[in-house]
Amino acid sequence: MSMFCYQCQEAAGCTGCTIKGVCGKDENLAKAQDLLIYVVKGIAVYGAKGREVGVVNKEVDTFVMESLFATITNANFDRNVFIERIRKGLKLREELKSELIKAGVSIENSNANENWLNKMLSFVGFKKEEESKLPEAATWFADNVEEFNAKAETVGVLATKDEDVRSLRELITYGLKGLAAYVEHANNLSYRNNEIFGFMHKALAATLDDTLGVNDLVALTLETGKYGVEGMAILDKANTESYGHPEITKVNIGVRNNPGILISGHDLKDLEQLLEQTEGTGVDVYTHSEMLPAHYYPAFKKYSHFAGNYGNAWWKQTEEFEKFNGPILMTTNCLVPPKDSYKNRVYTTGVVGFDGLKHIDANEKGEKDFSSLVEHAKKCAAPIEIEKGEIIGGFAHNQVFALADKVVDAVKSGAIKKFFVMAGCDGRAKSRNYYTEFAEKLPKDTVILTAGCAKYKYNKLNLGDIGGIPRVLDAGQCNDSYSLALIALKLKEVFGLDDVNKLPIAYNIAWYEQKAVIVLLALLHLGVKNIHLGPTLPAFLSPNVANVLVENFGIGGITNVEDDMAMFLG
The missing domain is CATH 3.40.50.2030 (Rossmann fold)
Structure with a gap:
């Protein structure tokens, strides 16, 4: 078996992708993602302990969040990104370990009563036994791709032999991936909930604990749902306090005669910056797929060049992106491997990536420069109209x-x-x-x-x-x-x-x-x-x-x- 992945609904044969992902990822990418999740779980062991002694590392929290999000289906297909994330994750793990030592936590195994190891194991759910060891994910280290590749062969989903334990561990992990996506959107608008980050560490560390049985993991699964509610609540607050409460809106699904930029995904902060930078340029902005609801927010209605919604759900992009003519900005997951015919018009940002696509990073202030898309759009024809009419939405709470x-x-x-x-x-x-x-x-x-x-x-x-x-x-x-x-x-x-x-x-x-x-x-x-x-x-x-x-x-x-x-x- 060259790979194994069953995290999405299209898992081959409703059992799992074993040769190549239906999503388009190959075995090398799949294994790199497996190894990144393994490293993130190792970081979480120290992150969970850090919370107990008052050590909270914001950079580590953000790294864990972004790494979980990056492994969501159809988010990032660039293996090099994951290799670099693995390197960075191992470095952050060691830095976090040093922070704990500076905080007075002894990693020396010298005093049974004050044994840091046993205290940590107890904190994340491990039994205090004389032969207890930290989970290997918290201690393994390598610094070259060959070692990464070798390790990746042993840490995938099937490394957990018990089918029911594996099922619950993956259910929790996939829930955390979804939670990370929503938390990142809120984070981009400067809204954070440190309790959610703390739970992520706790839950990830628990998936390494072989003493936890089915009942324990079922309880943790439901607790993941609790933090799911909190994650969606803080994102709702971030969106509505930043852009107003959604209101009933009719959205045009036709096209205008100006060149356009198509924005897909979920991140409203990216849309806001794109609208600001395209104002007065003669370039229209259209939403695609999950970005459609942006039209319901009052703050975006002031932009006269916010033209409407183009196309349908994410999976139709290979035909719809072809007809749009202008550049496309992918802000989150739901990227389908692009065709060569329009690949040069697709830009990525955030956790999204694909080998060969142009990627736009934010600066230290969270600002992104979309001028390259604007200049690109000016050289393109207007979108080809694929439908006419309006759709109505905006029925949020x-x-x-x-x-x-x-x-x-x-x-x-x-x-x-x-x-x-x-x-x-x-x-x-x-x-x-x-x-x-x-x-x-x-x-x-x-x-x-x-x-x-x-x-x-x-x-x-x-x-x-x-x-x-x-x-x-x-x-x-x-x-x-x-x-x-x-x-x-x-x-x-x-x-x-x-x-x-x-x-x-x-x-x-x-x-x-x-x-x-x-x-x-x-x-x-x-x-x-x-x-x-x-x-x-x-x-x-x-x-x-x-x-x-x-x-x-x-x-x-x-x-x-x-x-x-x-x-x-x-």
Whole structure:
């Protein structure tokens, strides 16, 4: 087996990619990512201890966050980036170890009562035994690529032999990757929550602990969901305090006659800087995929050259980027390996990368210079129009709360019989057409609550409205699933219910990558049950772990539209 990866929904055969990733990564890249995660877990052992003695290293916290994010599906395909991250991670780990020594923590094994080793092992969950040792990830060191390659062969997913323990360790790790993505967006807007960083260290260190059993790891999985809620909350605060609360907005999906720049991904700070630097240049800016909800924020509406949304979900970019004509800026994950025909027009920033693409880094102040894109755009033709019309969105929690009376009246009168949360991700699989058909066949007295790129399966359908309330309420990006949770909790309060699961809300969610994992764990932490995931259940759920989720939370899969519709509406 040249590699093994099963972190995304498109894992080959619903079991795992073993030759080349469906996403496009090869075995060398996959193993470099495995080794980086191994190094990050070793850092986390010291990071967890550092919290106990008051040593908090912001650079280390940021490195762990960015490294987790960089290994998310479709984020970075440049192996050299991971090799350099491994080097930097080992260096930071040793520096953090030195900080602990300076803080009076002895690494000498001289006094059994004050043994630093046993105290650390106890702190992260290891048993105090005479023969206890730090996990190898906390001590292994190398300084050349040959040694990196050799080590990478031994530290992948399958290094954990017990299937159920492996499943839960990976579930926690993937949740942390999704959490890291949301925390980084908040961090870019200067919003940080140190408790979240502390939990990342604690949870990563725990995945190295062979004394933790299934029950321990299940508890840690749910705790990951707790911090998922906190991560999405701080990002919501960062976005709304920086750019205003999203409001109902009609977004143009046609094109203008000016040259344009297409921005994709999730990072609103990058969009803000791009809009500032393109103002008055004659170059329009269009959003793509998960950047669509940026149009809902009041702060961005002042830019007359913010032209609209171009195209659909991330997986269609190979045909849509071809037709856009101008440069494309990828700000976060969801990059598909680009075709040679437009590769010279794709720029990356942040954790995104691909060998041969131009990368734009931020300076020490977090500022990015996008002038190269502007000059590039001026030499390009205007985008080719691929569709016309408008789509409506902006139904985040603040906007829906403003409509609460109207929504409640519609429910009480029977005009709205049920809400369907159809948030999550879109993807290439033809089986995802299920969600288009499901939306089309829903009764006219139902409303879809959505967030994430899953909406592209139905947000351009003419599904009408109920008394002026659109039948598709788009809250925004995948991280804005937090809004959907707040809306549910608000409705629970308004209707005087003691359990959110008594609301007329069904959950039929599509997933693809690790940000969807943290959303799922966050919903479980909030007590939401009977969530159905599709188009397939995650390959990383062992049969026993899947059974735990089914028995305790009612997690289920999907079958076909007719049967599922009957089940949800039964």
